[in-house]
Amino acid sequence: MPNPPAGPGVAPPFAAPPVEGRPTRLWLGLGVGALALVLCCGGGGAAVIGFVVTGVQAIDEQGRAASTDYYQALVERDYGAAYDQLCAQARRQESRREFERRAADEPQVTSFRVGEVDQNTLTVPVDVTFSGGDRDRQQVDLEQNQQTGELEVCGVG
Numbered sequence: 001m002p003n004p005p006a007g008p009g010v011a012p013p014f015a016a017p018p019v020e021g022r023p024t025r026l027w028l029g030l031g032v033g034a035l036a037l038v039l040c041c042g043g044g045g046a047a048v049i050g051f052v053v054t055g056v057q058a059i060d061e062q063g064r065a066a067s068t069d070y071y072q073a074l075v076e077r078d079y080g081a082a083y084d085q086l087c088a089q090a091r092r093q094e095s096r097r098e099f100e101r102r103a104a105d106e107p108q109v110t111s112f113r114v115g116e117v118d119q120n121t122l123t124v125p126v127d128v129t130f131s132g133g134d135r136d137r138q139q140v141d142l143e144q145n146q147q148t149g150e151l152e153v154c155g156v157g
Contacts, residue, residue, distance in 0.1 A: 059122075063151045064117060066140075066151045071112040071114070071126060074103065074108075077104075077108070079099065083100065085152060089143065090153070090154050090155060107131060108130060109128055109130060110129050111128075112127065112129065113126065114126050122141070122142040122143070122151070124142065126138045140153055140155070141154045141155040141156070
């Protein structure tokens with residue numbers, strides 16, 4: 001026959017789990033978990049936004065630098081340096097000697113002002129002043145070099 005169950009006043013063989021404060025701990029734990037989730041997702045979103053903004057600024061900076069280098073070479077009549085700023089497609093269409101001859105025969109650029117890069121079309125407006133005082137607004141077409149990743153002048157219209 002089995003032993004009868006212990007009567008009142010007998011200590012249980014394990015400690016009873018606490019009941020008080022249990023909902024508070026549950027909500028505190030859920031709150032900390034939610035905060036961690038927001039920080040991770042929010043931080044990831046902020047990082048993506050940061051990368052996009054940085055990429056846009058880098059394209060603008062590279063496009064303006066390529067255009068500035070091209071026009072500065074024209075101002076200095078260093079047509080070889082201007083030719084070096086051209087993309088591979090433009091160099092295939094016109095040899096260095098042809099480019100230098102054409103650039104020397106055209107009105108000489110005396111000053112210029114480079115505008116903002118259009119991110120959608122990869123074009124840059126450039127206000128140009130020629131010898132004799134004539135002015136023109138030209139549009140520089142840019143293309144990304146597949147080997148270096150840098151933007152290059154691929155046409156001027």
